[in-house]
Amino acid sequence: MKNFWIRTASATIYAALFLGTMLSNRLLHNDILGTAIFAAFLIFVALGCTHEFYKISAMKGANPNRMIGGTFVFVVLALMAMATIGCLDYQPSWLMAPAAAMLLIAPVLLLLPFLLQLWGHSESPFADAACTLVPIVYIAVPLGLMPFLHLKVNIMLMLLILVWVNDSFAYMGGSLFGKHKLWQRHSPGKTWEGSICGLIFTVAVALFVGPLLNSSLLWYDWVVLAFICSVIDTLGDLLESMLKRSVGLKDSGNVLPGHGGFLDRFDSLLVVVPFAFVYSLLILIR
Numbered sequence: 001m002k003n004f005w006i007r008t009a010s011a012t013i014y015a016a017l018f019l020g021t022m023l024s025n026r027l028l029h030n031d032i033l034g035t036a037i038f039a040a041f042l043i044f045v046a047l048g049c050t051h052e053f054y055k056i057s058a059m060k061g062a063n064p065n066r067m068i069g070g071t072f073v074f075v076v077l078a079l080m081a082m083a084t085i086g087c088l089d090y091q092p093s094w095l096m097a098p099a100a101a102m103l104l105i106a107p108v109l110l111l112l113p114f115l116l117q118l119w120g121h122s123e124s125p126f127a128d129a130a131c132t133l134v135p136i137v138y139i140a141v142p143l144g145l146m147p148f149l150h151l152k153v154n155i156m157l158m159l160l161i162l163v164w165v166n167d168s169f170a171y172m173g174g175s176l177f178g179k180h181k182l183w184q185r186h187s188p189g190k191t192w193e194g195s196i197c198g199l200i201f202t203v204a205v206a207l208f209v210g211p212l213l214n215s216s217l218l219w220y221d222w223v224v225l226a227f228i229c230s231v232i233d234t235l236g237d238l239l240e241s242m243l244k245r246s247v248g249l250k251d252s253g254n255v256l257p258g259h260g261g262f263l264d265r266f267d268s269l270l271v272v273v274p275f276a277f278v279y280s281l282l283i284l285i286r
Contacts, residue, residue, distance in 0.1 A: 010256040014265065017041060022150055022157065032085055035147050039081035042143045046073050048262035049143075049270075050135040052252040057131045059247040063122055064132040065113055072109065072133070073140040080144030084151055142273040143266075149273065153280040154214045155225065158206070162229035163268050165205045166198040170234070173197025190234070199230040221283060228275045236271030240264070 020027075021041035025034020050073050054064050113132040117125035150156035174194025181191060206226035207219060240263055244252060253261020 014256055018160075019157075022146075025151065031151060035081055035085050035151065038147055038150070039077060042081075042146060043074055043077045045262055045266060046077055046135075046139050046143050048253070048255060049139045049266060052261050052263045053135050053139065053243075054131075056243060056247055056249065056252065059249075062124070062131045063128045065116065065128070066132075068113055068116070069132045069135055072136050076136055076140040077144045080141075081147055084147040087148065087152060139270060142270045145273050145277045146269075149277060149280060153283070155217070155276065155280065158210055158213050159225070159229060159269070159272060159276055161209065162202050162206055162226055163233050163272060166202040166230045166233050167237075167268070168198075169201040170194040170198030190238075195230075195234055198234075199227070202226045202230040217283065221279075224279060225276060228279065229272055232272045232275050233268040236268040239271060240267035 018041070021038045023034075024037040025031045028034055028037075047070055050070055051066075054066050054069065057064055110133060113129040114126070117129050120128075122128045146156055149159065170190070171194065173196070174191040177191075177193040177197070179191065179193060203223055203226040206222040206229075210217065210222035210225070211219075240252070243263075244250065251260035252263035255261050256265060
């Protein structure tokens with residue numbers, strides 16, 4: 001019973017922080033301040049995810065440059081938040097300038113971890129340098145896309161709901177009907193029956209609840225987003241399970257008692273968000 005209340009309390013705090021910062025633009029009636037608050041929360045999460053990723057990498061013998069990696073993650077998220085604000089119709093276009101400048105110097109910055117290995121003593125310099133850069137693509141960019149999906153497309157809240165619905169009903173369906181393993185090697189608890197159950201309920205919720213949150217999207221848009229959330233959500237969870245199992249870990253951390261670490265909580269969104277972003281661009285230009 002004690003563990004139940006600990007899990008409930010930590011989950012409540014996590015949900016309050018996530019939803020409170022994400023919806024702060026509406027609560028404060030200020031898109032700029034709201035985006036800054038949401039971005040600050042995402043930077044905190046990104047640095048936590050990066051720390052856990054580097055910890056797991058070190059357990060496999062890698063030696064990433066934590067200072068450079070953490071700095072890059074911070075800068076990328078800050079610039080993506082500025083770019084999101086710059087995309088608003090009533091904001092001056094010069095806010096896009098820092099992001100444009102970053103694109104120009106990105107090739108040089110991405111080479112920096114490799115160049116620094118010339119003065120290092122690592123036995124696997126390329127692996128260490130590559131490991132340093134992984135959080136930029138795997139963590140910083142997906143989290144940096146969230147403010148855009150919230151402000152410009154207004155679907156971020158629905159993506160959270162759909163991921164939660166898929167996870168919940170996949171678990172219940174697997175517990176009740178699960179017989180055939182989905183991916184025995186990386187996640188023996190997942191079953192095909194549970195995944196199908198999660199997909200059905202995710203599509204149903206998307207069709208009935210989605211239009212209430214965003215009436216500008218067509219019914220088939222919600223079906224596509226539901227498929228993205230269900231299928232890619234499962235793959236994102238398997239990806240993080242593969243990472244943890246490679247070093248024999250059950251949880252990536254213990255920042256949320258009873259729920260694990262930052263990567264445990266954001267594993268699905270880190271993979272779902274880029275796919276949802278690409279589809280959102282297709283919606284905006286059609």
